[in-house]
Amino acid sequence: MDCIFCKIANKEIPSTIVYEDEDIIAFNDVNPEAPVHILVIPKKHIASLEAAQPEDAQLLGKILLTIQHIAREQGIAADGYRVVNNCGELGGQTVHHMHFHLLGGREMLWPAG
Numbered sequence: 001m002d003c004i005f006c007k008i009a010n011k012e013i014p015s016t017i018v019y020e021d022e023d024i025i026a027f028n029d030v031n032p033e034a035p036v037h038i039l040v041i042p043k044k045h046i047a048s049l050e051a052a053q054p055e056d057a058q059l060l061g062k063i064l065l066t067i068q069h070i071a072r073e074q075g076i077a078a079d080g081y082r083v084v085n086n087c088g089e090l091g092g093q094t095v096h097h098m099h100f101h102l103l104g105g106r107e108m109l110w111p112a113g
C-alpha cells in the first residue's frame with residue numbers, strides 16, 4: 001500500500017520517533033505549527049477516523065492515553081496542549097492514515113480556521 005505513514009511506521013521513511021509500542025508510533029511533524037507538534041498514529045492502517053470500526057475502540061482509547069503520556073514526557077501537560085484529528089476533505093485531512101496532532105508549547109487560538 002502506498003501510504004506515507006505506513007512507510008514511516010515500517011521505518012521505510014525516516015522520521016524523528018518520540019514514542020513507539022506494538023500498536024502506536026508517534027513522530028515529529030515535518031511542518032511543525034508549534035514548538036511541540038507530534039503526530040500519533042496507529043501502526044494498523046486506518047484511513048481516517050470515519051473509517052474506524054467498533055473493533056478499533058480499544059486502539060482509539062489507547063491512542064488518547066498515549067497522547068496524554070507523550071504530552072507529560074514532552075513537558076507540555078501542565079500548561080496544556082491541543083489534540084487535533086483532521087477527518088476527510090472538509091476536515092482538512094491530507095494524509096489518509098488516521099493521525100492525531102499533539103500541539104503544545106504555545107497558546108492555541110480558537111476557533112480553528
Ligand code: DGP
Pocket residue numbers: 004013015016027028029030031039085086092093094095096
Ligand atoms: P493532516 O492535514 O491532518 O492530514 O496532516 C498531515 C500532517 O502530516 C501535516 O502536518 C504534515 C505531516 N506530514 C506529511 N508528510 C510527512 C512526512 O513524510 N513526515 C512527517 N514527519 N510528517 C509528515
